[in-house]
Amino acid sequence: MFSLNAFSRSGLLSSSPYSCCEESKSLFAVSRGGGTSSLCPSQRNAASSAVVLCSAGSNGRGVVAGERTVTNSKPAMGSTATESAPALETYPESNVCGAAEDVYGDDSAIAEQLVTPWAVSVASGYSLLRDPRHNKGLAFNEKERDAHYLRGLLPPACEKKIMHNLRQYQVPLQRYMAMMDLQERNERLFYKLLMDNVEELLPIVYTPTVGEACQKYGSIFKRPQGLYISLKEKGKILEVLRNWPERNIQVIVVTDGERILGLGDLGCQGMGIPVGKLALYTALGGVRPSACLPVTIDVGTNNEELLNDEFYIGLRQRRATGQEYAELMDEFMSAVKQTYGEKVLIQFEDFANHNAFELLSKYRSTHLVFNDDIQGTASVVLAGLVAALKLVGGTLAEHTFLFLGAGEAGTGIAELIALEMSKQTKAPLEESRKKIWLVDSKVCVNHKFGALNTHTMYSFSATLCIHSHMAYLMQGLIVGSRKESLQHFKKPWAHEHEPVKGLLDAVKAIKPTVLIGSSGVGKTFTKEVVEAMASFNEKPVILALSNPTSQSECTAEEAYVWSKGRAIYASGSPFGPVEYNGKTFVSGQANNAYIFPGLGLGLVISGAIRVHEDMLLAASEALAEQVTQENFEKGLIYPPFSNIRKISAHIAANVAAKAYELGLATRLPRPANLVKYAESCMYSPNYRSYR
Numbered sequence: 001m002f003s004l005n006a007f008s009r010s011g012l013l014s015s016s017p018y019s020c021c022e023e024s025k026s027l028f029a030v031s032r033g034g035g036t037s038s039l040c041p042s043q044r045n046a047a048s049s050a051v052v053l054c055s056a057g058s059n060g061r062g063v064v065a066g067e068r069t070v071t072n073s074k075p076a077m078g079s080t081a082t083e084s085a086p087a088l089e090t091y092p093e094s095n096v097c098g099a100a101e102d103v104y105g106d107d108s109a110i111a112e113q114l115v116t117p118w119a120v121s122v123a124s125g126y127s128l129l130r131d132p133r134h135n136k137g138l139a140f141n142e143k144e145r146d147a148h149y150l151r152g153l154l155p156p157a158c159e160k161k162i163m164h165n166l167r168q169y170q171v172p173l174q175r176y177m178a179m180m181d182l183q184e185r186n187e188r189l190f191y192k193l194l195m196d197n198v199e200e201l202l203p204i205v206y207t208p209t210v211g212e213a214c215q216k217y218g219s220i221f222k223r224p225q226g227l228y229i230s231l232k233e234k235g236k237i238l239e240v241l242r243n244w245p246e247r248n249i250q251v252i253v254v255t256d257g258e259r260i261l262g263l264g265d266l267g268c269q270g271m272g273i274p275v276g277k278l279a280l281y282t283a284l285g286g287v288r289p290s291a292c293l294p295v296t297i298d299v300g301t302n303n304e305e306l307l308n309d310e311f312y313i314g315l316r317q318r319r320a321t322g323q324e325y326a327e328l329m330d331e332f333m334s335a336v337k338q339t340y341g342e343k344v345l346i347q348f349e350d351f352a353n354h355n356a357f358e359l360l361s362k363y364r365s366t367h368l369v370f371n372d373d374i375q376g377t378a379s380v381v382l383a384g385l386v387a388a389l390k391l392v393g394g395t396l397a398e399h400t401f402l403f404l405g406a407g408e409a410g411t412g413i414a415e416l417i418a419l420e421m422s423k424q425t426k427a428p429l430e431e432s433r434k435k436i437w438l439v440d441s442k443v444c445v446n447h448k449f450g451a452l453n454t455h456t457m458y459s460f461s462a463t464l465c466i467h468s469h470m471a472y473l474m475q476g477l478i479v480g481s482r483k484e485s486l487q488h489f490k491k492p493w494a495h496e497h498e499p500v501k502g503l504l505d506a507v508k509a510i511k512p513t514v515l516i517g518s519s520g521v522g523k524t525f526t527k528e529v530v531e532a533m534a535s536f537n538e539k540p541v542i543l544a545l546s547n548p549t550s551q552s553e554c555t556a557e558e559a560y561v562w563s564k565g566r567a568i569y570a571s572g573s574p575f576g577p578v579e580y581n582g583k584t585f586v587s588g589q590a591n592n593a594y595i596f597p598g599l600g601l602g603l604v605i606s607g608a609i610r611v612h613e614d615m616l617l618a619a620s621e622a623l624a625e626q627v628t629q630e631n632f633e634k635g636l637i638y639p640p641f642s643n644i645r646k647i648s649a650h651i652a653a654n655v656a657a658k659a660y661e662l663g664l665a666t667r668l669p670r671p672a673n674l675v676k677y678a679e680s681c682m683y684s685p686n687y688r689s690y691r
């Protein structure tokens, strides 16, 4: 890289915005405040130069917006406002120019204030190979090797069978680490590989392997992959966001690590989840990688094992709660909006129940937010159920639903089913809810055993199961007599019924046609439970949603064998095909990964400013429509992931259409063909040609 930055060349830049373009064939520098006004016309048109952005204090990775923004004659980082903003030198002391778009504060800074000296420069040679956004590895052709000073830095071969190399690792976690290394080394190749081998690689970069990666994050951690915002950053979150090298952020996935999949509190090590989810935003939904920001909020952890682990990478203290927690989250939410504007999507992920519901209700009317575990999961499950009706018959309202788990996923799914039922039947929501029953549970990771409230245990004649790491308190069917003591999000489901303890008794009492597991605890759909379901249903619908595989309520094999091949089964984590009685059963994956990439894309391309429940229904409807007759014939209620880009484009189009209909879209005029438009907006990982 020709190491140029605005800091070292500030005099040159401020006095003559074009003067640097003569110095070298590709040498130039742009201060953020100057935007494209610092670029000479030929540089603005320079297609596909390896432009990188760095600051004097940056990590040298030199990531960022690069070729796209230069090609489009937009300032690096995608800010449109700086294009028309006055040059810095016009108002050297001003605190008004740039106004709302002056997100890094360099336009408005007064002389005494400190700003980050962001700069854009062109990478070549050794630095180009170390820049994941522009590196092509062995795929650099002969001409490019000459033009970009790469001769001798690469071996002569021009191709490498990377999948072959990856498959040589037997252990999934090793494959995960190899994929993460690839993402750090050659971003386009990482996405190309993931997109071309989605069914094989999804279980590696995402559920279930990502769960193990989070558990071992401290020891496999190599480079930070997102923003860590801890209690130490309180009062400085705006500054922290400014340290991130990207400016045009469209999607943020944020966790506080308290409920990572069904694995419990993994504290700061939960970072693997936002990183994995955002990789899917790009690979499955086509959101540009540079527009994605993974965030982990670190308020401590209550996981004793981690607190005592010498390799733990987070704050070594118990979780902050109450006002301290709320204030940090509030500062984060304001700083995000202030930095990236109204249209940045914030996806809440893997928060514990109590915070998940509260954060969603607090910010849904002021920010573009949704909770993936509550709403994304609901949308994917509803799609699966709508598709399943084609196999089992009847309308939603003619079925009876029983959930094990009344947390985020359980109550979120239940509510969306009730909403859709009410839309179809025109019955009041309260009536529709009566078709849906929940058995609740309390999961306690072993270090919390002491915290179990024995009063709660005995007052519901609870069943206590102890798995290797968990104590699992099954509290029983949610019924009217329990209403007073229920958490607010469970109250709507307290129907009139005598108390019932345990899942099996609840199944026998309610006789559901659909059984849904969302408790985060594995092995709870026992042989007796599945057999009971099969005893009064010709085709029992059984969804074992908890993740990762170890937390699945029952395996695909168990569901098919115990129901004698009659179950319509799907699970949150993937299972391979099952042979039973000479027939092969292929189960679907009821995972929110089907929904959030397309939902996010739809919100981004329509410039939506709020997420509305109807958009989740629209996403769900679009997904259900993608299940083909051929899929049904195999007993599948979800389409295969191999078609996910097409599926995401349809989901995005349906969501965007709803955003326009509800007046929540700001990208005007509305494109006539939203599916085509969505497709045209999707990131493609193909290599660009460098001149």
Ligand SMILES: O=C([O-])CC(=O)C(=O)O
Pocket (backbone or CB within 6 Å): 207, 260, 261, 262, 350, 372, 373, 546, 547, 572, 591, 592
């Ligand atoms: O990450 C996944 O695979 C699905 C999900 O949101 C969860 O289990 O929390």
Ligand SMILES: [Mg+2]
Pocket (backbone or CB within 6 Å): 261, 349, 350, 372, 373
């Ligand atoms: Mg989740």
